[in-house]
Amino acid sequence: MMNRCINLLLLFIACFLLVACSDDKKEEEPLPVPPPVITLDSESGVYVTKVGKSLTLRPDVENTAGAEYTWTLNEEVVGTDSVYVFAPDVEGSYFFEFRVTTPGGSAEKVIRVDVGKKALPVISFALPGSGVKVVAATDYVFRPDVQNNENAVYEWYLGNDKVGSGEEYTFNQAELGEYQLTLIVVNEDGQDEKQLTVEVVERQPLQVEFLKSSLLAENTDCYVFKDGTICLTPWIENAGEGTTYEWSVNGEIVECKDRVFAFEPAGEGTFTVSVQVVDADQARAKMISRNIQATSIVRQVATVQVICRGDEMGAFRAATGTSAAESNRVYEYLPAPGQFINEYKEAGMGDFTVSTQKEACDYAARRLENHAYVSLGGFGGYIIVGFDHSVLNSGAYEGYDFAIEGNAFDGSSEPGIVWVMQDVNGNGLPDDTWYQLKGSEYGKEETIETYAVTYYRPAGVGMNVGWSDNCGNTGVIDYLAEYHSQNSYYPAWVTEDSYTLRGVCLKARNRFNGSIWVNENYDWGYADNMGSDRLSTSVNPDAEPVNVYFKISNAVYANGEATDLKYIDFVKIQTGVNAKSGIIGEVSTEVFSVTDKNVNN
Structure with missing residues (x-):
């Protein structure tokens, strides 16, 4: 996630404290006027209505003294009150920008209204790609995501027998075998039906x-x-x-x-x-x-x-006078779901067609060339880059070999695990062995070295993305339509209905301090992090792109021993935390560039 919202809040708090802590001047200077705050009565920021039916949009606004309101649709101002009544006569999706301006500042929200002839319910289940396997004689609560469920009726069937009528159902069967579980949801406009095959097993199968x-x-x-x-x-x-x-x-x-x-x-x-x-x-x-x-x-x-x-050095590709210091190719870009994935404004995906892995790599490469951020989404999302030469393990730049630009600032670190690889098979592709660069959290009890999260495609637009991990936990990547209103945060170029990302998971350090969310830093060894390896004491208040520096000598084998790599050819950066920070959204590593510090150009 980007840090603009936090930054504005921190700047406001800093200004407030400066006024409060000044001595005699505080009685002479007026207190700062707080900016407006907009809250929607739709958690997703998406509203659904039908052709010919009026919809009243009534956002809640705080700090409204001297407020001016603007409703914009297709770059045309359509309203200047705090409330807007929309009576559509044509089907489609409409994007309104609601802006509030006061002497204390301004705020805006993007509100999407989906208009159809009917507003049918839409059932979504986050299902493992291998199917639903449950252990015998154990409770499993099935709790689907359902759109347009106002005054809806729920009916659960096991085979042909009706077994429930609420919004959730507890499944528990002692006999082994397959069961057909069906949910039917009915509202005034129609119904949706979802059938699941649930396999009851004695124990979850061992997989190697x-x-x-x-x-x-x-x-x-x-x-x-x-x-x-x-x-x-x-x-x-x-x-x-x-x-x-x-x-x-x-x-x-x-x-x-x-x-x-x-x-x-x-x-x-x-x-x-x-x-x-x-x-x-x-x-x-x-x-x-x-x-x-x-x-x-x-x-x-x-x-x-x-x-x-x-021989190792026989495959070394030495830099020449024309070698570029920055990475010259993106080999893979597979983010986890997140608010900047498929995002057409700040993340710039509106300028690209991104429906395949190659197109995703082209998008990421163009962004890195311009030192614009590439978001890796939630836990496990990654990018792989390479150079037109091998990056030497020399420590020539104050003991470091290469740098990764992120936008961490004081109170906002979103750590990315860094991996390196040599092109041992000589085919020019990152298909050899990855070595983790150990950081300050390596080897700690709370660090999970073999962590996996599976993400599930939502059934409809504007819906949260569900996930489950290999530790038995489940959760969602929140859909934050008031900030980013693309149809889905699930990568558009992932064709499967679920995909799994594996890596190292650090213990989250995000917390709410009573007024804002804070993502605390880690000591060293991670991209997009306010660690000692930034080689700077600046707190980076404007969240500018800044380098974090890395040593190839920190590469370790899977058993924890040092590798003593003489050089590397590829770098992978991967979001290393599974956490979210309230209205700011998921913790997600951002990358702006990767640079070999042995090359000066």
Whole structure:
């Protein structure tokens, strides 16, 4: 999220304190006049009506002394009162700008009115891509998002049997198998129906797999330089506390019994590495019959190919006199949902057609070229950039190697985890191994190193985006139409109805101090953060783009040991917090540029 709203509030508070703390002058100078504050009676800022039906727009406005009101539609002033009555005779979406100006300042809201022949209910369920699996004899509350639900009637059916009539339903079945759950919502204009298949299982299935390093990767193959080390780490879900690991190389069992296998190939060539994950839960051990017993053991195996090639410095691409200091290509741009995703005004997406990953990368590249921000949205959203040369691990710039511009200021840090990669396989793509640059929160108990959030496409326009994580939590990215009224905050170029982002999650440091939301800083090691590695003591009151500096020497393997990389070719920045700050919205990292500080031009 951008910081303009916070900045204005901080400046106002600062002005107030200066007046309050002055000595004899405070009795002579008038107190500052507070600016107007607009509040809508629609949480989303979106209103729905029908052709021929009047809709009264009545925003609540505080601090109205001397106020002047302006209602604008299609750049034409249509009203000058605090209330506006809209009586549409044509279907469509209408965007009103409501502006209030007083001696203390001004405020405005964008209000969208959707007009149709009818205003039918719209049911939205945030569903996992793999389907709905629930554990037997356990309560699960189904609570859908429903638009146009005023005076609506809800009916829940399990199979052909009606089982509920409220806005939520508690599902609990002891017998294993599939169940058809149906919700019907009826209002005066019609109805919507949604059917779900719910599978009841004894326990959530153990999942073990090696993940691709990027969307561009064709497979999960891993590459390592000769005499080097590669740490192999499977992604595991639904494992119990008694999980054990057994690793093998080319069919031969090795000594490693940890989740992370630090593999050092004996020489160049291709190696097949497998891990067998064994989950032993005594609660599952039981006699099925006199002749059959279910043990406590669940096993899953995952395999990956490791290719060892060449010498590290043999792949180094030295900078030349014509090399650019700034990154020259965006390889991937996959943000989490957020208020600046698909946004056509401040985020500038109105100037681009963004319906594919390539078009999203072109949009992000143009923004970075102009040092305009690219928002990564909520947790896990990321951008991957590369250079026309390799970035040397030299520490030539006061001990640092490269910089990332963000717009953090005192009281507003939105930390981005930084990852680096070498082009080991030499194909010019970021499809090798990512190494995390450790920061001040690395290794702390409250930092989640293997965190995943799945985001779900909303059913209609102007709706919150639901999410669930691998820790059993759920939530929403709030739709803030009073600030950003694009149809949806779910990326337009993501074709799937849900997608999962994985990474490192820091403990959130946002808080409400009684008057404003504050996103406190982290000590060092993160993009868009007010840490010591800004190499500046400025509090950046105007939220200008400023550099945070990074050391390649802070790159670590998955087991926490230092990598000693001689250079890198790609950088990934990823929003590192899953949090939101009230009316300001989700905590989201912003990136303006990525610069190699070894190159001066």
